Amino acid sequence: MLYLSQMLGRPIRDLEGERVATVKDVIVRLGDDDHPPVTGLVARFGRRNFFLSRWRVTELNEHGVRLNSDKLNLRPFVRRDGEVLLARDVLDKQLIDVDGKRVVRVNDVQLIETANDWRVTGADVSFQGLWRRLAPAGFMGTRTPVEVLDWADVGYLATDAATVQLKSSSGKLARLHPVEIARLAEALSYHHGSEVVESLDDETAAETLEEMPSERQVQILGDMDEERAADILEWMSPDEAADVLGDLPEDKAEELLGLMEDEEQADVAELLPYADDTAGGLMTTEFVTLPHELTVGEALARLREMAETPNMIYYLYVVEREGSWKLSGVIALRSLILADPSVPLNEVMRTKFQLAHPDEPAREVAQRIAEYNLLALPVMDETGDILGIITVDDAMEILLPKDWRQRLPRLFS
Amino acid sequence: MAESRAAVVATGRRLLRRGRGVKPPSGWRRNFLGFLAILGPGMIAASAGNDAGGIATFAAVGAEHGYRLLWILLPITISLGLVQEMCARMGAVTGKGLADLIRERFGVRWTAVVMLALLIANAGVTVSEFVGIAAAAELFGIPRFISVPLSALGIWWLVVKSSYQRVERVFLLMSLVFLGYIISAFLARPDWNAVALGLVKPSFSLDYAYLFTLVAVVGTTISPYMQVYVQSSVVEKGVTPEDYGRTKWDVWVGTVLAILVVFFIVISTAATLHTHGLHIESASDAARALRPLAGPYAEKLFAIGLFGASMLAAGVLPLATAYSISEALGFEKGVSRSFREAPIFLGIFTFLIAVGAAIAVIPGLPLIRVLLVTQVINGLLLPIILFAILKLVNTRELMGAYVNGLIYNIGAWLTAIVVTCLSLLFILVTLFPGLARR
Numbered sequence: 001m002l003y004l005s006q007m008l009g010r011p012i013r014d015l016e017g018e019r020v021a022t023v024k025d026v027i028v029r030l031g032d033d034d035h036p037p038v039t040g041l042v043a044r045f046g047r048r049n050f051f052l053s054r055w056r057v058t059e060l061n062e063h064g065v066r067l068n069s070d071k072l073n074l075r076p077f078v079r080r081d082g083e084v085l086l087a088r089d090v091l092d093k094q095l096i097d098v099d100g101k102r103v104v105r106v107n108d109v110q111l112i113e114t115a116n117d118w119r120v121t122g123a124d125v126s127f128q129g130l131w132r133r134l135a136p137a138g139f140m141g142t143r144t145p146v147e148v149l150d151w152a153d154v155g156y157l158a159t160d161a162a163t164v165q166l167k168s169s170s171g172k173l174a175r176l177h178p179v180e181i182a183r184l185a186e187a188l189s190y191h192h193g194s195e196v197v198e199s200l201d202d203e204t205a206a207e208t209l210e211e212m213p214s215e216r217q218v219q220i221l222g223d224m225d226e227e228r229a230a231d232i233l234e235w236m237s238p239d240e241a242a243d244v245l246g247d248l249p250e251d252k253a254e255e256l257l258g259l260m261e262d263e264e265q266a267d268v269a270e271l272l273p274y275a276d277d278t279a280g281g282l283m284t285t286e287f288v289t290l291p292h293e294l295t296v297g298e299a300l301a302r303l304r305e306m307a308e309t310p311n312m313i314y315y316l317y318v319v320e321r322e323g324s325w326k327l328s329g330v331i332a333l334r335s336l337i338l339a340d341p342s343v344p345l346n347e348v349m350r351t352k353f354q355l356a357h358p359d360e361p362a363r364e365v366a367q368r369i370a371e372y373n374l375l376a377l378p379v380m381d382e383t384g385d386i387l388g389i390i391t392v393d394d395a396m397e398i399l400l401p402k403d404w405r406q407r408l409p410r411l412f413s
Numbered sequence: 414m415a416e417s418r419a420a421v422v423a424t425g426r427r428l429l430r431r432g433r434g435v436k437p438p439s440g441w442r443r444n445f446l447g448f449l450a451i452l453g454p455g456m457i458a459a460s461a462g463n464d465a466g467g468i469a470t471f472a473a474v475g476a477e478h479g480y481r482l483l484w485i486l487l488p489i490t491i492s493l494g495l496v497q498e499m500c501a502r503m504g505a506v507t508g509k510g511l512a513d514l515i516r517e518r519f520g521v522r523w524t525a526v527v528m529l530a531l532l533i534a535n536a537g538v539t540v541s542e543f544v545g546i547a548a549a550a551e552l553f554g555i556p557r558f559i560s561v562p563l564s565a566l567g568i569w570w571l572v573v574k575s576s577y578q579r580v581e582r583v584f585l586l587m588s589l590v591f592l593g594y595i596i597s598a599f600l601a602r603p604d605w606n607a608v609a610l611g612l613v614k615p616s617f618s619l620d621y622a623y624l625f626t627l628v629a630v631v632g633t634t635i636s637p638y639m640q641v642y643v644q645s646s647v648v649e650k651g652v653t654p655e656d657y658g659r660t661k662w663d664v665w666v667g668t669v670l671a672i673l674v675v676f677f678i679v680i681s682t683a684a685t686l687h688t689h690g691l692h693i694e695s696a697s698d699a700a701r702a703l704r705p706l707a708g709p710y711a712e713k714l715f716a717i718g719l720f721g722a723s724m725l726a727a728g729v730l731p732l733a734t735a736y737s738i739s740e741a742l743g744f745e746k747g748v749s750r751s752f753r754e755a756p757i758f759l760g761i762f763t764f765l766i767a768v769g770a771a772i773a774v775i776p777g778l779p780l781i782r783v784l785l786v787t788q789v790i791n792g793l794l795l796p797i798i799l800f801a802i803l804k805l806v807n808t809r810e811l812m813g814a815y816v817n818g819l820i821y822n823i824g825a826w827l828t829a830i831v832v833t834c835l836s837l838l839f840i841l842v843t844l845f846p847g848l849a850r851r
Contacts, residue, residue, distance in 0.1 A: 092517050094743075105516070105743025127757075130742060133521045160810065189508030190651060215651050 002061060003124065004086050004109035005133045010064035012043050012052070021045035021052075023065060026086040026111075028120055034152035038111065038118040041065065042077050042085065051077040060118060086120070089159040095123065096184050096196070098155035098172045103187040108132060110148050122148035156184075156199070158192040174204050182211035194220045198228070206235030209244075218247045221256070230259035237311070238264070239284035239394065242271035271388070279365045280358030282398070283379045283388030286310035291322045292329065296348060297341030299331075312391050314375045318349045325385040327378060329353070355380050358387055366395035463591060463674055464726040465545025465719060466538060466791075469784035470633045471675050472699040474626055475682030476692055480603075480611030483679060485630060486672055487612070492828040493635050494668040496799065499806045499817070499825065500640045501664050504647030505657040506815045511644045512741035514805050524741050527801055530794040532761075534637045535734040537787035539765045542730065543773035544787075545723030548696035548780045552716035558774055565770035568728045569763065573748055581728070587721020590714055591674060593706050598677040600705035601684035608680060621846065624839045629785050631832055632792025634675070638730060640798060641737050654815065681705070693781055731765035793840070796833040803829055 004026060012021040025042035041052040052065075056073070059066035084090060086109050097104050107129030110122040124132075126147040155172040173181055173196065181200070185193040185208065197205050197220050209217050209232065221229045221244055233241045233256060245253040245268065257265060267285050274280025287310055290299050303313065316336065318329040329349030339348045354372055356365045356379045369377050369392055376389045474482050500511060507514060516524045543561055550560030571580060618624075643664070652660050682702040686693065693699055700715035707714045732748070735758050739746035745755040752759050772778070803825055807816050817825060 092520060102745075107521075107743060125743060127742075127744075130521060134525055189513075189648070190653065191508055193508075213651075219651070219653060 001121075002111045002113075002118075003129075003132060004091060004111065005129075006062040007060070007065075008087055010062070012041075012065040012067065014067045015070040017066075018070075020067070021050065024049055025088055026109075027051075028084050028086055029082055030084050031082065033119075035112075035119040035121050036084075036151070038120070039083065045074075049077040051075045054117065060113070084157075084159075090123070090157065094158040094188060094192075096155040096158075096173065096188075097125075097149050097153055098175060099150070099153040101176060101180050101184065103158075103184055104149065120151050122151050123154065124148050156192075156196050158188050158195075173200060178204060178207035179211050181208045186212065186216065190216070190219060194223060198224060202228075202231045203235050205232045210236055210240050214243060214247055217244045222248055222252055226255055226259055230256050233268070234260050234264040237284050237286060238267040238271055239282070239388075241268045243276065243281075246272065246276065274358055277362045278358060279356040279360040279362060279379050279390060280387070282362045282365065282394050283358070283390045284312075284394070285388045286312065287315075287317060287376075287378075287386075287389045288313055289317045289319045289325070289386065290331075290345060291324075292318045292320065292344070292346040292349070294345050295341065296336055296339045296343050296345065299336060299345055300341070312376055312389060315378075315389070317378060317386055317389075318345050319386070325387075327355075327380055327384060327386040330378065353378070356390065357381075363398055365390055366398040369395040370399055463588075463671060463722065464538075464542060465548070465723045466541040466784050466788045467633045467675070468591065468678065468719065468722070469541075469545075469693070469699065469781050470626075470629045470788050471678040472682045472686075472702060473693050473781065473785060474630060475679040475684075475702070476686040476698070477622070477626065479683045479687040480607050480680070481616050482626065482630070483608065483611035483676070484613060484615045485627070486676055486679075489631065489634050490668060490672045491824065492832075493672070494665050495821070495825050495828060496635055496640060496802065497643050497664045497668060498661060499802055500644040501647045501652075501660050502657065502815055503802075503806055503812070504644040505652040505660060506654050506812050508648055508653075510648055510737065510740055511641045511802070511805075512737040514811070515801055516741040516743075518805060518808065518811070519801070523801075527797060528738050528741055530797045531637055531641065531737060532734060534791050534794045535730055536765055536768055537790040538636065538638060539727060539730055539734075539769035540772045541784045541787040542723045542727035543769040544778070544780050544783050545719050546727065547773045549716040549720035549723065552696055552700065552712050552719075558776070561770050561774045564724065564727070565766050568724065569766050572728055572732055572762070573759070581725065584721040584725040584728075587717050588725060589721075590718030591678070591722070593703055593714060593718070594674065594681050595677040597703050597706040598681035598684070601681050601702070603680050603684035619838075619842060621842055624835070624842055625785070625789060628792040628835055628839045629788040630792075631835065632790070632795060633788040634672070635795060635799075635828075635832070636788075636791045637795055637798040638733060640802060642729075642733055645733070645736070678702070694779070695781060699781070727766070727769065731762050731769070734765060735759070735761040789839070792832070793836045796829060796836055799829040799832060 007023050007026065010023050011019045012023060014020050021043040022045075023041055024044040026038055027040040027042060028036045029039045030036050038054055040054045041057065043050045043052045050073075052067075052073075056067050056069065057065055058068045079085070090106055090109055092106060094103050094105050096102075104123070104125040106123045107126065108124035109120060110124055111118050112121045124146055128146045153172070155176075176184075181196065181204070185196040188196065193216070197208055200208060209220065212220070217240075221232065224232075233244070236244070241264075245257060248256070257268065260268065270285055271280070271283070274283075288303065288306070290302065294302070299316065303309065303316075314333045316331045316333065317327055318331060320326040320328055329346065329351045330353045331345065331349045335348055354368060354374060354377055356368070356377050358379050358381060365377060368374075369390065374392065376391045377395075378389050379387045381387055503509075503511070503514065509517075512524075512528070515527050519527075543565065546564045547557035547561050551557060647660060682693070682699070685702045685704060686698065691698065691701070696715070696719065697712055700712040703711035703715050736746055738744075738761055739755070739758040742757070744757040746758040747755060748759075748762075750758065772783075803817075803822075806812060806825075807822065809816055
C-alpha cells in the first residue's frame with residue numbers, strides 16, 4: 001500500500017540506479033472499474049513533463065520509481081481522454097462519498113499493488129492524511145489507522161478537468177434518494193452541482209431538481225443543453241415545471257416549452273396563467289377524476305389500469321360524467337378501499353369538502369390545508385370545474401419558516 | 414380536445430412572452446426585490462469593518478493626528494473596493510469560497526500558512542471584539558469580569574444551541590448608533606478648510622506612532638476576514654456571472670458608504686479631541702466625540718453602539734473562521750453538529766471565543782491600546798491573503814474571461830505591494846527604533 005503523497009517528487013531511477021527524473025504526477029484511467037488502474041506517470045526532467053508508461057516501471061514505492069531500462073524515452077506528456085492526474089485533478093478536490101452521503105475533501109490518495117498493476121483503492125479524508133503531507137518526511141509519528149474512503153463509493157469527483165467524469169458516477173449517485181442528491185449537489189459549487197444533476201437520468205434529475213431552491217432550478221436548467229432541459233422538465237411535476245419556466249428569461253422559457261412533448265407541454269401551459277402567490281400558481285394538474293356512475297369496484301380497477309398514476313391518489317375527485325370536469329364529490333382512498341365494491345361512487349363520496357378558488361392568496365389556502373389536516377385541496381373555477389389540486393407538501397413549503405427549509409445554518413444573513 | 418390543447422399551449426407561450434401570471438408582481442417591484450435580495454454581501458462586509466477595532470482606530474486617528482491622516486481615506490477606498498470586488502467576483506465565477514480555492518490551487522502547505530495567518534488575525538480581532546464589549550459595559554459601570562464571561566457564554570450558546578440570526582438584527586440595529594458620528598461631525602463645527610487640506614495633502618513620517626496608526630488603519634479597513642466573508646456570502650447567495658453586475662455595484666457602494674462613516678468619525682474626533690490636545694486612552698474619551706450630538710448622553714449612546722457592534726462581530730467572526738478553516742482542510746463543519754462529529758470546527762469556534770474573552774478580562778488591560786494592536790496584527794498579516802487573492806483572480810483556468818484587466822491589476826498589485834512595504838517598514842522600525850529618529 002502506498003500513498004500518493006509519498007510518491008510525488010520522488011526520484012525516478014534507471015536500471016543502473018541513476019537518477020533520471022522525478023515523479024510529477026500519477027496517471028489513472030477512470031472507467032467502469034471500481035478501483036481504477038494506474039496507466040502511467042508524469043515524469044519531470046529539466047523543466048519539462050514527460051509521459052512514462054507504467055510498463056516501463058518495475059518498482060514503485062515510497063523511495064521512488066525504478067525503470068526497466070536504462071533509456072528514458074522522452075515523450076512529452078499529453079492528456080488522453082478518460083485519464084485523470086491524481087495530484088492535479090484529485091488531490092485537494094472535493095468528492096461525493098455515496099456511502100456516507102457527504103461531500104469530503106481528498107487529503108491523500110491510496111494505491112495498492114495487485115497481481116500486475118497498481119490501482120487506486122481509496123481517498124484518504126482523515127487528519128492524518130493532511131499531516132502526512134504537511135509534516136517533514138520522517139515526522140510521521142504513530143501509524144494510527146486512518147479513515148480511508150473506498151474508491152468504489154466515490155459518486156462524483158468535483159474536478160475542473162472536463163473529460164474525466166466518472167463513467168459510473170450517475171449509477172452510484174442514483175442509489176441515493178433525490179433529497180440527498182440535492183443536498184449534496186448544493187454543498188458543491190454551482191458548476192459542480194449542475195454537473196451532478198446533469199449526470200443523472202432524466203427522471204432522477206427531475207426529482208432532484210424539485211428538491212432544490214427555485215433559483216438553483218432556474219440556474220441549472222437555464223445553463224443546460226435545451227433538449228436535455230426540456231426532457232427533464234417533462235419529468236417534473238407540472239406545477240414545479242411551470243414555476244421554473246415562469247422564472248426563466250422569456251425567450252429561454254418559450255424555447256424550452258416548445259421542445260417539450262405535447263402532453264406535458266399542455267399540462268404545464270395550463271398552469272402558466274396563474275400568478276405565483278395564488279392558489280392557481282400553487283396547484284398541480286396531476287390528479288385522478290372518476291365519473292360518479294362507476295361502482296367502487298370499477299373505480300379501483302380503473303386506478304390499477306391507469307398507465308401513469310399521479311403521485312397524489314389519496315383523494316379521488318368524482319365528476320358528473322366521463323370527460324366532464326364538473327366536480328360533484330371527493331372520496332378518500334381509504335373509504336374507497338373499505339367500501340363495498342358494488343356500491344356506486346356517489347353513495348360513498350363526500351359532497352361537502354373544502355375547496356379553493358384559483359385567485360385566492362396561496363398563503364390562505366395553505367393555512368386551510370394545515371388547519372383541516374388535508375392531504376390536498378381541489379381548486380375550482382366559477383363554473384364548478386376542477387382545475388387542479390394543491391397538495392400538502394406544496395402548502396408546507398409556504399408555511400414553514402424559511403430557516404427550516406434550509407439545510408445549512410445561514411452564516412450571513 | 415386536440416384543438417383546445419393547442420389553444421392552451423398558445424396561451425401559455427403568449428404568457429411567457431409577456432411575463433407570466435395574471436397578477437404578476439409588477440416589473441419595478443420584482444426588480445426592486447431582486448436588487449434587495451442580492452444587495453448585501455458587499456454592504457455588510459464593508460460596514461462590518463466598523464467594529465470595535467475600527468471605531469477605536471479611527472477615533473485614535475482623529476484624536477492623535479487631527480486631519481493630517483485624512484488623505485489616506487481616498488486611496489484606501491479604492492484599495493478596499495478593488496480587493497472586495499475581486500473576492501466577490503471569484504465567488505460569483507467559481508461558486509467557491511476563498512479557503513476552498515486556496516486549498517485547491519495552492520496545495521496543503523500554502524493552505525496551512527494562509528489559514529494560520531487567518532486564524533491569528535481573526536483571533537486578534539475576536540480579542541478586540543471582547544475588549545469592545547468590556548469597554549462598553551464599563552461605560553455602564555459593569556466590571557469586565559462580569560460582562561465579558563457572560564457575553565462569551567451567551568454568544569457561544571446562541572450560536573451553537575440556539576439561533577444567533579434572530580438576535581443578530583438587534584445587534585446590527587444597536588451598531589447603527591455610529592451613524593451619529595456623521596451628525597456629530599457637523600455639529601462639532603470642524604475647520605472645513607483644514608479637512609479639505611488634510612484630504613488632499615499626503616503626509617508621511619517614519620515616526621513609530623505614525624506608522625503604527627497607518628498599519629492599524631489599513632488592517633482595520635482591509636481586514637483579511639472581510640475578504641473571506643464577502644466571497645462566501647456571494648457564494649451563499651448563489652450569485653452567478655450573469656447577475657454579477659449588481660453585486661459589483663453593491664461592493665462599491667458598500668465600500669464608499671463604510672469609508673464615509675469612517676471619514677466622519679475622524680472629523681468628529683479631530684474636532685472635539687485633537688483641537689483640545691486630548692488623547693484617546695479609554696472608551697469614554699472616544700465617546701466624547703459624540704457630545705456635540707448627544708451631550709451628556711454621549712457615553713451611554715456610544716456604549717450601546719459599541720456593545721452592538723462588538724457582539725455582532727464576536728459571534729460572526731469566530732464562526733466564519735471555523736467555517737473557513739474546516740472548509741479548507743476538509744473537516745466536518747456546521748453548528749448543528751455535535752462535538753464528536755465536528756471536533757475541529759466546534760473546537761476552533763470555542764477556542765476563539767475563549768481566548769478572546771480570556772484576554773479581554775485581564776485586569777488593568779489598556780483597552781484602546783489592545784484594540785489598536787489587534788488591528789496592526791491584521792495589517793501585518795494582510796499581505797499574505799492579498800497575494801493569494803491576486804494569484805487566484807489572475808488564474809485563467811479558474812476565472813476564464815473574468816481575470817483582472819491590466820489597469821485593475823496595476824491598482825490591485827500596487828495595493829498589495831504598498832501594504833507589504835508598509836508592514837515591513839513597520840516591523841523594521843519596531844525592531845530598530847533608531848531608524849525612525851533619523
